[in-house]
Amino acid sequence: MRPLARDLKDAAAVAFFAFLIFGPFIGLPLSNNQAGNLTLGTRPQALALAVGAVFLARLGLLAWARWHPAPLAPRFTIKLQGAGRFIAPVLLVFAVLMPLLPGLPNAYIDLGVLIMTYVMLGWGLNIVVGLAGLLDLGYVAFYAVGAYSFALISLNFGLGFWECLPIAGILAAFWGVCLGFPVLRLRGDYLAIVTLAFGEIIRLVITNWVSLTGGPNGLLGMPQPSLFGLRFSMAGGPGTFAGFFHITPAPWQRTAYLYYIILALALLTNWVTLRLRKQPLGRAWEALREDEIACRSLGINVRNTKLTAFAIGAFFGGFAGCFFAARQSFISPDSFTFMESATVLAIVVLGGAGSQLGVVLAACVMIGVPQMLQSLQIYRMLIFGLALVIIMIVRPRGFISTRRPTVTLGKRGGVIGADLVSQGRG
Amino acid sequence: MSNVLELDRVSSFYGPIQALREVSIEVPENQIVTLIGANGAGKSTLMMTIFGDPRARSGRVMYYGEDITGLPAYQIARKGIAQSPEGRRVFPRMSVEENLLMGAQVVDYRDYAANLRKIFTLFPRLEERFGQRAGTLSGGEQQMLAIARALMSMPKLLLLDEPSLGLAPLVIKQIFGAIRELNRETGLTVLLVEQNANQALRLAQRAYVLVNGQLTMQGTGAELLAKPEIRAAYLEGAH
Numbered sequence: 001m002r003p004l005a006r007d008l009k010d011a012a013a014v015a016f017f018a019f020l021i022f023g024p025f026i027g028l029p030l031s032n033n034q035a036g037n038l039t040l041g042t043r044p045q046a047l048a049l050a051v052g053a054v055f056l057a058r059l060g061l062l063a064w065a066r067w068h069p070a071p072l073a074p075r076f077t078i079k080l081q082g083a084g085r086f087i088a089p090v091l092l093v094f095a096v097l098m099p100l101l102p103g104l105p106n107a108y109i110d111l112g113v114l115i116m117t118y119v120m121l122g123w124g125l126n127i128v129v130g131l132a133g134l135l136d137l138g139y140v141a142f143y144a145v146g147a148y149s150f151a152l153i154s155l156n157f158g159l160g161f162w163e164c165l166p167i168a169g170i171l172a173a174f175w176g177v178c179l180g181f182p183v184l185r186l187r188g189d190y191l192a193i194v195t196l197a198f199g200e201i202i203r204l205v206i207t208n209w210v211s212l213t214g215g216p217n218g219l220l221g222m223p224q225p226s227l228f229g230l231r232f233s234m235a236g237g238p239g240t241f242a243g244f245f246h247i248t249p250a251p252w253q254r255t256a257y258l259y260y261i262i263l264a265l266a267l268l269t270n271w272v273t274l275r276l277r278k279q280p281l282g283r284a285w286e287a288l289r290e291d292e293i294a295c296r297s298l299g300i301n302v303r304n305t306k307l308t309a310f311a312i313g314a315f316f317g318g319f320a321g322c323f324f325a326a327r328q329s330f331i332s333p334d335s336f337t338f339m340e341s342a343t344v345l346a347i348v349v350l351g352g353a354g355s356q357l358g359v360v361l362a363a364c365v366m367i368g369v370p371q372m373l374q375s376l377q378i379y380r381m382l383i384f385g386l387a388l389v390i391i392m393i394v395r396p397r398g399f400i401s402t403r404r405p406t407v408t409l410g411k412r413g414g415v416i417g418a419d420l421v422s423q424g425r426g
Numbered sequence: 427m428s429n430v431l432e433l434d435r436v437s438s439f440y441g442p443i444q445a446l447r448e449v450s451i452e453v454p455e456n457q458i459v460t461l462i463g464a465n466g467a468g469k470s471t472l473m474m475t476i477f478g479d480p481r482a483r484s485g486r487v488m489y490y491g492e493d494i495t496g497l498p499a500y501q502i503a504r505k506g507i508a509q510s511p512e513g514r515r516v517f518p519r520m521s522v523e524e525n526l527l528m529g530a531q532v533v534d535y536r537d538y539a540a541n542l543r544k545i546f547t548l549f550p551r552l553e554e555r556f557g558q559r560a561g562t563l564s565g566g567e568q569q570m571l572a573i574a575r576a577l578m579s580m581p582k583l584l585l586l587d588e589p590s591l592g593l594a595p596l597v598i599k600q601i602f603g604a605i606r607e608l609n610r611e612t613g614l615t616v617l618l619v620e621q622n623a624n625q626a627l628r629l630a631q632r633a634y635v636l637v638n639g640q641l642t643m644q645g646t647g648a649e650l651l652a653k654p655e656i657r658a659a660y661l662e663g664a665h
Contacts, residue, residue, distance in 0.1 A: 280531055283520075287528045290517035297477060297511050299503030299532035299579060405521035405557060 003066065011058040018054035019047070026050050061393075088357050095263060099256035109255040113262055113327065115367045117320055120266035122347040122359035124316030127273055129345065130354035131282065132309035133289025135192040138179070138199025139344050142172040142314040144206060144336035146321025151219040151331055152212070161225035161326045165319060172318025173311040175202075180310035184303055187292070199341050207333040218332025224254070225261055225326050232257060258327050265323060269316045270356055276312075277406045285309050286354075343367075350391065352398025361399050365391075428490070430455050430583045430615045431476070431507075436485035438475045445471040447640045448485065452632075453583065456613040458605065460626040460647065462660060463636035469619040470512050472636070473587045476617075477502055477509060489583070504532045508581035512588050512619075514572040518561030522552055525560050525571055529578030537580065545574045548604055566597035573604070583615045584608075590622040598622065602629055623660035627651040 027047035033039050095116075099109045121143065128136045149168040153159050159167075183194050206213045213219065224232060232254035233240040241257070242249035276282035284305045287295050296302055325331045347366050351358025369387065373380040395401070431453040438446045445468045453459045463469050475482050477499045487495045494502055503509070508529075517525050526545065530538050546553040549570040555563055560571055569589050576584060586605065590598040602625050608614050620626035627633055627647040635643040635650065643650060650656050 280527075283524060283527060284531065286520060286524075287517050290519060291515050294511060294515035294517065295528075296479065296499040297503060297509040297515075298528055298575065299500050300528075301498075301500045403519055405524055405559075 007059060007062040007066075010062060011055050014058040015051050015055035019051045022047060022050045022054075091357075091360060099252070099259050104252075106252045106255055109252055109259055111368065111371055113255065113259045114371075115363055116259065116262040116266055117324060118344065118347060118363040118367050119360055120262060120269055120320045120323075121317060121344045122351065122363050123266060123269040123273060123356065124313050124320065125344050125348050126351075126354065126356065126359055127276075127285070127316070128309050128313035129348050131273070131277065131289065132285040132306065133353075134306065134309060135188065135195070136310075136313070137192045137196035137338075137341055137345065138202075139195075139313070139317055140336045140338070140340040141179070141199040141202040142176060142317030143321040143324065143340065144202050144333075145172045145175050145314075146318030147325035147331045147335070148206060148213060148219070148321075149318065150322040150325045151222050154222050155219060160223055161322070165322050168322035169315045169318040172321065173315040176310040176312075176314025176317075177307055179314075180307040184306055196338070196341075199336075199338060203333050203336050206336070214332075216333060218330055218334075220330045222325055222329050222331075224329065225258065227257060258323075262320075262323055262327075265316075265319050269319070272312070272316075273356065281305070281308060283406070346388075350388070350398055352395075352400040354403055355398065355400035358398055358400035428455055429453060429488075430490060431617065432488040433472075433476070434486045434488065436472075436475060436482045436487060438471060438480045438482050440471075440480060445480075445639050446475060446482075447638075449636070449639070449641055450485075451634050451641070451644075453615060453617050454632070455615055456609070457631045458609050458616040458618060458629055459632045459634070460618040460620055460630035461634045461636055462620050462623040462626055462650075464660075465621065467636045468639040469621075469636055470587055471639070473509065473512070473585055473617075473619055476507070476585065500532075503579065506580075506582035507585065508576035508579050508583070509585040510569075510572040510576045510587060510589060513591060514565075514568045516560040516563075516568050516571050516575065519559060521557050521559055522555050522563070522571060523557060525575050526552075526578050529575035532579050538578075541578050541580065545577060548577075548608065549574055566593050566600065569593060569597075569601055570604070573601070577608075581614070583617065586616060586618045588619060588621060590620060590625065598625060605629065623656065624651075627656075 027043055029041050029043055030038050031041055095112075098104070098112055121139070124142075125136065125139045128134050128139070146168040149171045150161070150164040153164050153167060154161070179195065179198050183191050186194060207216055209215070226232075227241055229239075230241045230244050231239060232249075233242075234249050234251070237243045240249065241253055247253075273282075277286070284295065284300050287298075287300065288302065288305055288309075292302060295305075324335070328335075343366060347359055347362040350366065351360070351362035365387070370380060370384050373383060376383060391399075429452045431451075433449055433451045435448040435450050436446055437444060437448055449468075449472060451459070451461070461469055461472065471480070474480060476487055478495075478497055479499055482495050485495075486493055489502075489505060489507065492505075494505065497505075517528065520528070526542065527538075530541065551567055552570055552574055555567060560568060563571060569591075573584075573586065573589065589601050589605070593601070605616060605618070606629055609616055618626055618630060627650050630647040633645060633647045633650045634641055635656065643653070643656070645653075651661075
């Protein structure tokens with residue numbers, strides 16, 4: 001009986017807080033009366049319903065936790081790990097063929113572009129957060145630097161997308177190092193705060209430097225990426241993609257081209273990351289995430305290791321930003337708010353920090369699901385939020401939380417999940 | 427006999443608090459030197475000061491006659507001083523192999539296989555655990571790994587900070603046996619910081635006692651072991 005009493009008490013406490021929060025929101029609705037004045041009404045039934053639902057949900061959750069003490073997750077992890085070897089190639093084939101599927105609406109390819117952009121951002125941030133363990137809340141800054149680099153260079157000097165791409169990456173990497181230097185000694189929460197501020201600074205500078213960036217009005221009219229000089233134009237005719245191949249111009253051609261660009265950029269990010277993980281540098285990043293003091297005593301140059309993580313992560317953020325600006329042909333500071341950083345970080349964490357496949361799955365969930373739920377309108381974000389909470393309860397360390405050793409020269413041990421290590425078992 | 431390491435009146439501070447007061451020690455080549463003291467005596471600070479963090483505010487740290495006082499930690503490690511830090515600090519989510527690779531980061535990769543073989547003779551357990559995550563090893567195995575990781579850089583001087591910390595007596599015996607073997611077979615110079623005075627003094631050719639950041643006694647291990655005040659302060663009730 002005692003556990004039940006404790007559960008009831010716990011649920012009652014949670015219900016009380018729900019009452020405090022929902023009280024004003026649900027219990028006291030504002031409405032317009034006939035005369036157009038605002039009146040404050042009461043809705044005791046609705047409030048009781050909401051609080052009651054919270055109470056029962058909490059009780060159910062506690063009961064569920066009691067029935068399934070802990071395992072479940074680790075076993076599931078190992079299964080996912082094994083499946084990862086098949087999932088990744090299948091996903092890749094699907095990603096490559098997706099735009100060519102007959103009868104696929106253009107909007108889906110466009111959604112694919114959006115998801116792929118976030119996959120790339122997630123992979124870029126994964127270098128900093130997942131591998132090097134540096135919590136970066138201002139990743140959007142590099143995205144913005146990349147986007148504005150492309151916009152300003154193409155508008156002022158007439159360079160195209162492909163010429164600007166490496167420049168945008170390098171400029172972003174430069175700013176990555178600029179951010180890296182002052183935060184070298186910071187860790188954890190403090191690092192997060194400074195990177196958060198950095199993201200805001202970049203956005204505020206862009207907003208207020210009107211003569212250069214156009215301020216809140218943004219920049220307009222950047223050139224679209226071309227395929228070996230062939231433009232994508234609905235008009236057709238010579239010099240355009242459709243004209244060259246003698247096909248009817250259609251919007252999906254341009255979208256599919258953009259899709260393949262971002263797919264290639266994302267895969268490049270992934271390839272570089274996977275390569276680096278097997279190199280001493282990548283190993284040093286991971287060791288740094290695990291224990292900085294131990295790293296120092298092993299002769300690792302902690303400063304340079306951190307700076308390269310920031311620089312390479314920022315480099316790919318710059319690529320993504322450049323692509324974003326080219327795709328939109330219009331950018332403004334509104335696209336580079338903290339919300340973007342938070343989304344990308346959520347993708348990395350939800351995926352299981354450090355896991356490349358996890359980022360893909362998380363990006364699909366984070367970006368794809370809200371789009372799919374459009375029809376549910378105002379309940380969309382509610383359901384989305386609920387889904388995230390449930391995911392974090394079931395898989396507290398992200399979708400794929402096990403990490404395979406990057407080298408295996410000799411004998412192999414079993415795969416032991418982070419779940420087990422953290423619980424002191426295994 | 428030349429000294430591998432020499433501390434010359436080293437003082438270091440944490441902010442305004444002085445942790446070491448003009449400590450001078452000598453670590454002769456091919457010897458095991460131990461530094462014993464109670465909790466908070468400054469033992470670990472001394473280790474860290476050798477590695478330049480915190481940097482000695484006065485005095486000098488000499489390594490083979492070269493002043494290394496102001497160097498950053500990673501350069502000191504590259505000169506051939508390796509450290510097995512207090513509390514082991516293995517990389518828990520990385521495999522044993524990856525941990526060892528991290529130790530070999532500063533040296534030529536071509537020596538890796540040969541060094542690995544030496545490590546496996548010294549600690550056969552690590553070979554069994556090669557692909558396993560370091561966080562899943564037992565405390566003793568983690569300590570072996572921490573020492574092995576330090577050895578992978580082929581150091582001329584090995585600093586060991588409390589290798590007996592939190593280990594069962596039998597495991598401590600094993601670890602200390604391995605240290606003795608290392609020193610005897612390869613002539614490796616070791617500076618051992620320990621709270622476990624009994625074991626450390628038996629192992630060491632030379633010993634120092636640190637109290638409140640100051641050296642109070644020095645001599646051979648056997649000499650200190652025989653002193654009544656050492657027995658009273660550090661050995662009573664110890665196994």
